[in-house]
Amino acid sequence: MGKGGFTVVLNVMLRFLLEVLALVAIGFWGFQKGSGMITSFLLGIGVPLIIAIIWGVFFAPASTVNIPIWLKFGFEVVIFGLAFVALVSMRFSSSAYIFGLAVLINQTLLYVFKQ
Numbered sequence: 001m002g003k004g005g006f007t008v009v010l011n012v013m014l015r016f017l018l019e020v021l022a023l024v025a026i027g028f029w030g031f032q033k034g035s036g037m038i039t040s041f042l043l044g045i046g047v048p049l050i051i052a053i054i055w056g057v058f059f060a061p062a063s064t065v066n067i068p069i070w071l072k073f074g075f076e077v078v079i080f081g082l083a084f085v086a087l088v089s090m091r092f093s094s095s096a097y098i099f100g101l102a103v104l105i106n107q108t109l110l111y112v113f114k115q
Contacts (some may be wrong), residue, residue: 011109018103019055022083023048025099029086036066076107 013078022059028046034040058065059072109115 007109008113010112010115011113013107014102014106015110018080018099018106022079023052025083025086026051026079029090034089055079089093 004068006090027044029046030043030047031040034043055075058067059075080100083105084100087093087099
């Protein structure tokens with residue numbers, strides 16, 4: 001393996017896990033905040049699904065759409081920020097801070113390894 005080798009692979013795996021956890025946190029928040037069955041379903045399934053589709057089409061590493069790096073970074077800040085706020089609003093503050101710290105460390109390593 002090249003520069004960083006195993007650390008690079010672990011960082012990419014961590015990134016994927018953080019993306020999935022962000023969608024789960026937003027979905028869990030949606031189910032809790034929905035006032036009825038339909039709104040719970042729309043917020044709990046619909047919002048994360050829309051985010052996942054946008055992420056996959058425009059921002060995934062294998063995407064064929066050329067997006068400026070500032071827009072990609074801004075999208076990630078918004079989504080990870082929403083997940084953080086969702087966790088805090090559900091009174092999972094410790095989990096939110098651990099999640100936020102993991103995102104910051106991961107983003108730093110992505111920059112260091114030029115991923």
